[in-house]
Amino acid sequence: xxxxxxxxxxxxxxxxxxxxxxxxxxxxxxxxxxxxxxxxxxxxxxxxxxxxxxxxxxxxxxxxxxxxxxxxxxxxxxxxxxxxxxxxxxxxxxxxxxxxxxxxxxxxxxxxxxxxxxxxxxxxxxxxxxxxxxxxxxxxxxxxxxxxxxxxxxxxxxxxxxxxxxxxxxxxxxxxxx
Numbered sequence: 001x002x003x004x005x006x007x008x009x010x011x012x013x014x015x016x017x018x019x020x021x022x023x024x025x026x027x028x029x030x031x032x033x034x035x036x037x038x039x040x041x042x043x044x045x046x047x048x049x050x051x052x053x054x055x056x057x058x059x060x061x062x063x064x065x066x067x068x069x070x071x072x073x074x075x076x077x078x079x080x081x082x083x084x085x086x087x088x089x090x091x092x093x094x095x096x097x098x099x100x101x102x103x104x105x106x107x108x109x110x111x112x113x114x115x116x117x118x119x120x121x122x123x124x125x126x127x128x129x130x131x132x133x134x135x136x137x138x139x140x141x142x143x144x145x146x147x148x149x150x151x152x153x154x155x156x157x158x159x160x161x162x163x164x165x166x167x168x169x170x171x172x173x174x175x176x177x178x
Contacts, residue, residue: 061153064109068148075141100171103164112161137170
């Protein structure tokens with residue numbers, strides 16, 4: 001009996017040692033909340049992330065200004081074509097489509113959205129003809145670019161959002177006008 005109890009005792013002792021070793025390994029694999037608090041990013045990592053965010057915002061603002069300049073170039077091209085042809089050609093309508101997309105992207109970058117205000121409402125009267133519509137589009141685009149140049153990457157300009165909405169309205173009007 002003595003010989004039989006000794007192997008059973010040794011088996012229990014070895015099993016307890018193996019179980020203890022396995023639980024110690026698992027503690028490293030599944031950290032608790034205290035370990036998570038200790039592994040927060042350091043100040044240098046947070047500063048680096050902030051610098052990256054600031055650089056991204058600056059780049060986005062510069063891209064928005066470039067879109068405004070491209071819109072002015074399109075208006076200049078459309079103006080020249082409109083004065084020589086007396087109307088809008090198929091290429092002009094494609095440029096109007098591009099201008100509308102630029103204005104829409106600018107509006108999105110400024111934080112505005114298209115809440116169905118891209119069409120003329122009952123209080124607003126659409127231009128009487130293509131010439132008046134083109135003049136209104138040109139003035140709105142020039143005003144939009146001026147507003148964009150006044151903004152910084154830290155501000156949101158409600159006036160620029162409204163002006164971009166006007167550019168979109170006039171561009172759509174001219175694109176579908178006969």
